[in-house]
Amino acid sequence: DTAVSQTPKYLVTQMGNDKSIKCEQNLGHDTMYWYKQDSKKFLKIMFSYNNKELIINETVPNRFSPKSPDKAHLNLHINSLELGDSAVYFCATGLAGYTGELFFGEGSRLTVL
Amino acid sequence: AQSVAQPEDQVNVAEGNPLTVKCTYSVSGNPYLFWYVQYPNRGLQFLLKYITGDNLVKGSYGFEAEFNKSQTSFHLKKPSALVSDSALYFCAVRDKNAGNYQLIWGAGTKLIIKP
Numbered sequence: 001d002t003a004v005s006q007t008p009k010y011l012v013t014q015m016g017n018d019k020s021i022k023c024e025q026n027l028g029h030d031t032m033y034w035y036k037q038d039s040k041k042f043l044k045i046m047f048s049y050n051n052k053e054l055i056i057n058e059t060v061p062n063r064f065s066p067k068s069p070d071k072a073h074l075n076l077h078i079n080s081l082e083l084g085d086s087a088v089y090f091c092a093t094g095l096a097g098y099t100g101e102l103f104f105g106e107g108s109r110l111t112v113l
Numbered sequence: 114a115q116s117v118a119q120p121e122d123q124v125n126v127a128e129g130n131p132l133t134v135k136c137t138y139s140v141s142g143n144p145y146l147f148w149y150v151q152y153p154n155r156g157l158q159f160l161l162k163y164i165t166g167d168n169l170v171k172g173s174y175g176f177e178a179e180f181n182k183s184q185t186s187f188h189l190k191k192p193s194a195l196v197s198d199s200a201l202y203f204c205a206v207r208d209k210n211a212g213n214y215q216l217i218w219g220a221g222t223k224l225i226i227k228p
Binding site: 004031040041042043045048056090092096097098099101102103104105106107 | 145147149151154155156157158159162164201203207209214215216218220221
């Protein structure tokens with residue numbers, strides 16, 4: 001039973017389309033994150049939710065909108081996709097606090113053509 | 114400003130030799146330090162962390178890391194490398210004085226273990 005699961009794993013789409021990536025965790029963690037990993041493998045935090053409340057919202061275009069329907073789910077919706085959105089998007093979870101480690105999903109590779 | 118530096122983009126080691134992957138950090142308060150590993154086409158996996166106490170921290174897969182406060186470093190080490198250790202390694206830090214739980218990430222170091 002996968003602890004942090006993301007769907008879809010691969011996503012190929014055209015510029016201008018709208019797409020969503022879903023994340024579900026069964027670890028009972030309070031906090032969920034979306035990270036973007038670019039082609040150079042740099043990791044950039046996009047959003048963080050704690051108990052369904054947005055607590056970190058980095059400089060991300062407002063075409064990206066996270067939604068947390070409950071503590072176990074954090075979805076990412078992207079409008080009007082651009083070439084530069086091509087990346088691997090990782091969902092992660094963790095306990096709130098400074099000392100806890102993060103648990104990552106396997107990633108969703110988005111390719112915008 | 115808080116930051117993490119991994120000075121080597123790539124580290125090459127022969128199988129059976131000891132390995133070190135370097136990490137230095139800059140935070141204003143007490144650091145909480147982490148190492149993660151990413152195998153190809155996989156998500157990141159937690160390896161080990163330093164919170165307080167003994168400066169030498171042991172983690173998964175035989176890895177360990179040494180916290181050095183004076184040098185602001187947290188280098189990852191393993192006494193004898195395996196080919197299966199080949200992966201991308203990320204160092205990360207949280208700053209207790211930052212007022213939030215955000216992790217600051219290094220750029221990653223690609224570790225290649227040659228048979």
